[in-house]
Amino acid sequence: MEAFKNISIRNKLIVIQLATAFIAVLICSVIFVIITINTFKEAEIKNKYSLAEIVGVNAAPTLLFDDNSAANQILEELKSNPSILNAIILDKTGKEFAKYSKEGEEDFSFSNLDKKDITAKRLIGNEFIVRYKIFHEKEFLGSVILKSKMADLNNIIYNYIKVAAFVLFTGLIVALLISVFLQRLLSNRLLSLVKKTKEITETGDYSSMILFEGKDEIAVLSRAINKMLGQIEKTQDNLKEANIHLEELNLHKEKTLSVLSHDLRSPLNSIIGTSELLKANFDNMNRADLQQMLILIHKSSKRLSDMLNNLVEWARIKFASEIFSPEKIQICMVVKDVFDMLSENALGKGISLQNKIIENVFVWADGKMLHSILQNLISNAIKFTPEGGKITATSETRNNESVIRIIDTGHGMSKEAQEKLFTPQVDSLSASRQEKEGAGIGLLIVKGFVEKNSGKIWVESEQGKGTSMIFTLPLTH
Structure with a gap:
């Protein structure tokens, strides 16, 4: 998974499309082979049951007249069908009436099957048996049981697998060609989007627009990015204006504090100067001069008090x-x-x-x-x-x-x-x-x-x- 994360989106799309196509074709091929083989087996069983029915119809007179040799001759005709391994005709009591075994095949015991009401039954491997009940005017005369094998089943399976493999390979080739074509349509737009956003990030030009026509996700994404770029540009403009305003405020604050500092010193200097003069010449000053100096000190103190009050009020705004x-x-x-x-x-x-x-x-x-x-x-x-x-x-x-x-x-x-x-x-x-x-x-x-x-x-x-x-x-x- 880590390696998959690091490959390009173009290759990711190809891998995903190929994997999807492979799985889809593989599943379809397997289902096709299974269904075809089952259909073949069912057809083979029906075919052998029809053959058992023909044998049963021909053997009915032999059971009526208890003619074993005639029944054996009927079964001997099965030599022409190499897929028949064993055959037997049972009377109505379940006893063996006539039988046939293909050359090289061992006898097969059918006596226990007579007690079971079966039409067809699969055995081990490709072998199966079919049973046909013989009636004459609604009277049960006996049964015909054939043991057969699926003719050329392995060859049929092998051929179907080869066909499925060819279809799978061809499907992958076609899927690869289609995915290469389609991924270009998608990845080229994505790569173009990535390239454009990278350019905007490097240049810082948020006024640039990313233009993609259509209503798919890439077009929607490009419009969302354009909207985001517009908001970033607006935010940048607001920040620039705010910075300019802050610089002006800082400059204004510095000038204001400078002026206030000077203005605070003026009444203080007046108070200090007047009080020093009063202290040095108190004994030599008349009452009128003393009153004038006290008025000056009071006036300067009042001005200083008013300025300090204003500064306190100004500070209240900040907090x-x-x-x-x-x-x-x-x-x-x-x-x-x-x-x-x-x-x-x-x-x-x-x-x-x-x-x-x-x-x-x-x-x-x-x-x-x-x-x-x-x-x-x-x-x-x-x-x-x-x-x-x-x-x-x-x-x-x-x-x-x-x-x-x-x-x-x-x-x-x-x-x-x-x-x-x-x-x-x-x-x-x-x-x-x-x-x-x-x-x-x-x-x-x-x-x-x-x-x-x-x-x-x-x-x-x-x-x-x-x-x-x-x-x-x-x-x-």
Whole structure:
């Protein structure tokens, strides 16, 4: 079996077809010989029974008139048939009436057969006996029993075997020619399929197609391979795009971390420098200078605290799968908490905070993430809304989700700025933070948290007419 596995599929097909043809022809030949020999034997027995019947009809008068010599003369006529070995005529009591033995043949005892009701019986080898019962006007007179041999049975068997061998040999030759022709039709297509798939594997060109016409298994296999190649090509394209995207993300991450590192050092350096100056000149400074330095230290510490909080929130996005705990939340209460927390900042600029979200609106979201989303959006709205402005929180239900809006009366923004709002340019991130004390990275956090809660976020704004930050959250689990 191991050697069979290693030969080519072409030779395998030839071997299989030859073996199948050999077995089929051999079985047919054996069956043909057996049936023919049995038919010959049955014909021979019938022939000898007919001969016994003729002898019995002729011997009936001899039994009626008890004429032994006439009966023996009838049996002597059997010399003309060399296949008859022994013959006997028994009277109705089973006693021997006349008998015949071929020259050179020993006498055969038939007396015990008279008690058995037989028509024909095979003996050892090619010999057999037949019995014919003699009647006259329904009166049983006796029996004729012949012992004979199958004439030329061995020669007949030998001739049939030669014929069967010739048929078998001829069948194998024909099967070989047919199998060689047929295997080319099959193996050539298979070898072509193997060659094509090998070329595709070596070149990596998965856009190549394997074309085979028809509805047989090879054609079906080629179409399945083509489908698989298409999926591989699509997967490769997706992997290339994913790799490009990952490279961009890594580059963005490195630049962002670089900028954040620089921005974290700025307030730290300010705190350290101011505190060292305060420490060195404390005794010589007046109250106004001391108050100014403390204000600077407090402001730098606040900036540093805000940056660290943003970094913590940003890290939560990366590990949100482990701490994500959505629940049913009353949205108006979260907005109220954020408004209360930021009310001092709003009052400092004379900005009015209005919560118009009704109490029976509930969303399915992570409470801490929702609080961070609203805190960032409302905090940004306060930063970019001029003094005396207004910030309003509203909601509406649409398609099994709640649409929440944070609307301010600020200066608005251009379409170009809106397109880059949730993917801020890293090079301008530090400058935007210095200008607005942390604006930029907060929106990345907001976008990540909204999407984690199966929502979407976008902006609607027009220069000179304010900005609406809009996001959605599901109403149910």
